[in-house]
Amino acid sequence: MSLFQPITTHTAYIPGANNLGIVLTDDGGAIAIDTGLDRDTGRLVRRALDEAQRQLRAIISTHHHADHIGGNEYLVRNLPNVAVYAARLEAPLIEHPLLEPIYLSLGATPPSALRTKWLMAKGVPVQHIIDGDAIEIAGTTLEIVALPGHSIGQIGVAVDGVCFAADGFFGPEVISKHGIPYAHDVAAQLASLDRLAMRKERFFLPGHGALTPQSELDAAIRINRLAIERAMHAVRDALSEPGDTLTVARRVQRTLGLTITGLPQYAIFVAAVAAHLSHLESTGAATLIMTDEGAVWRGGS
Ligand SMILES: [Zn+2]
Structure with missing residues (x-):
């Protein structure tokens, strides 16, 4: 069986823990949309393209x-003339992947536990910055959908x-495994869900989860929104007493009944809680104040 799962005439994907998107260009080439976790997923893309006798023209990295x-x-x-495309604010982090564990470490040189492949890939130069709402690669026009x-x-x-x-x-089956869908900016995340809900494509491929036909998109988006709201409520409830960010994270972890065993997962979880705290602050539901005990969040304003 082919490694590619065809979706429509010019699209395919390689399913996995990270779905890898493929666009087949009219010139007999292909564009990879994301490349997965490591060298092995890169190899998989290469093998799939060899099998289909397609040359990789470009990689579009959706985020860092x-x-x-x-x-x-x-x-x-390993392949000749592969151009890398990324959005302007993502490109520096794709070129310098050490920045991801740095920001998860309060800006410090990251501890070794955060320098694993789960949080730090190998960097590549980004030749093409994506700014607009469309790009053309190898004669194929692709629409760019902002999903910050x-x-x-x-x-x-x-x-x-x-x-x-x-x-x-995220696919509903993936959402049920995560306590909080990772967020950098919760308001933008919700607005991006709204933007996706308006789209008319026949199929939607999440990075993690099953290929979703248009008929199942609303349900999937509703489940994502509920998970974000549940996290938001858990963070707000955790502010019934003041606490610093790590204290709030501990309370939220308990409320949601999350077992977090690895340091990378913990760092990601804390960052997502921090995103919710910033969001609550922007709505007036939380304030950050300086005390003798350090920076402390309080509920309300
Ligand atoms: Zn991600």
Whole structure:
């Protein structure tokens, strides 16, 4: 069986823990939309393309998270003339992946536990900055869908009846495993869900989860929205007493009954709680004040 799962005439994907999107260009080439966690997923893309006798023309990295850009370096190093495309605010983090564990470490040089492949890929130069709402690669026009929120400048790609939505939404089966859908900016994340809900493509491919036909999109988006709201309520409830960010995170973890065993998962969880705290502050539901005990969040204003 082919490694590619066809979606429409010009689109396909390689299913997995990280779905890898493929756009088939009219010139016999292909564009990869994200490359997965590491060298192995890069190799998988290469094998699938060899099998289909297609040459990789470009990689579009939807956002900088290590599980989406981990195969970039392998592909760029091993295949000729692969151009990398990314949104303006994502590009520096794709070129310098150490920045991800740095921001998860309060800006400090990260501890070794946060320098694993789960949080730190190998960097590649980004040749093309995506600013507008469309790009053309190898004669194929791709629509760019702004999906910020999960990360600072995440994009989706729409072409030939398919919206490659990256982590703009998660499959319902994935949501049930995560306490909080990771967010950088909760308001932007919710607005991006609204933007996705308006789209008319026949299929939507999340970075994690099953290929979603248009008929199932509303339900999937509703589940994502509920998970974000549940997290928001848990963070607000955790402010019934003042507490610093880590204290709030501990209370939220208890409320949601989350078992977090690894340091990378913990760092990601704390960052998501911090995003919810900032969001609550912007709505007037939380304030950050300086005390003898350090910076402390309080509920209300
Ligand atoms: Zn992500």
